Structures are given as structure tokens and as C-alpha cells.
């Protein structure tokens with residue numbers, strides 16, 4: 731079993747404690763922030779896989795890369811890929827909404843001029 735523990739300085743005074751472990755194909759992420767304690771996902775471990783910056787304490791780049799290397803082949807991989815795919819679609823939909831809003835606004839303005 732491989733395990734890496736680190737802390738993230740969030741908005742609270744005390745940093746959160748995160749442990750990510752890989753046992754066989756079982757990838758586990760534990761965080762003691764309010765969301766993590768309730769058993770829901772939180773940015774304190776998700777950000778490592780997403781490559782997003784957090785105020786990490788006791789976690790260097792080589793450890794981040796090691797944790798990321800645990801994802802392929804793990805029981806989390808498929809769900810993670812699906813999540814990334816749907817997030818891409820979300821970004822595209824948001825762009826489309828912005829475009830459509832502009833069209834609506836232009837039409838609205840032309841109506842007001844009359």
C-alpha cells in the first residue's frame with residue numbers, strides 16, 4: 731500500500747489534513763475538512779488530480795506527480811474520465827449560453843430602438 735499525507739491551508743485557521751492512498755487498485759482520499767468529513771468530494775484532494783494549485787503543506791511536485799500516477803488503472807479512473815468529459819461539455823455549453831445571450835441582447839436592443 732502506498733500512502734501520501736499532506737495539509738492544505740484553506741480559509742480556516744487550521745490547515746486540513748488529507749491522506750491519499752493506493753492499495754492494489756483501490757484509490758482512497760480522506761480529508762478532514764467539513765465536506766471531506768461528510769464523505770463528499772472536496773477540492774483538497776481533487777485539485778491534486780486536476781493539477782490545480784492549492785496552499786499545500788508538506789507536498790512537493792514529485793509527490794503530486796506520484797499521486798497523479800496512481801489514477802490510471804485504479805478503481806477511480808473510469809469515473810474520473812467521465813467527470814472530466816462532462817466538465818468539458820459544461821465549458822462548451824457555457825460558451826454557447828454566452829453566445830446566445832449576446833444574440834438575445836442584440837435583438838432586445840434593436841426592439842428598444844423602435
Ligand SMILES: [Zn+2]
Pocket residue numbers: 746761762763764765766772773774775
Ligand atoms: Zn477537504
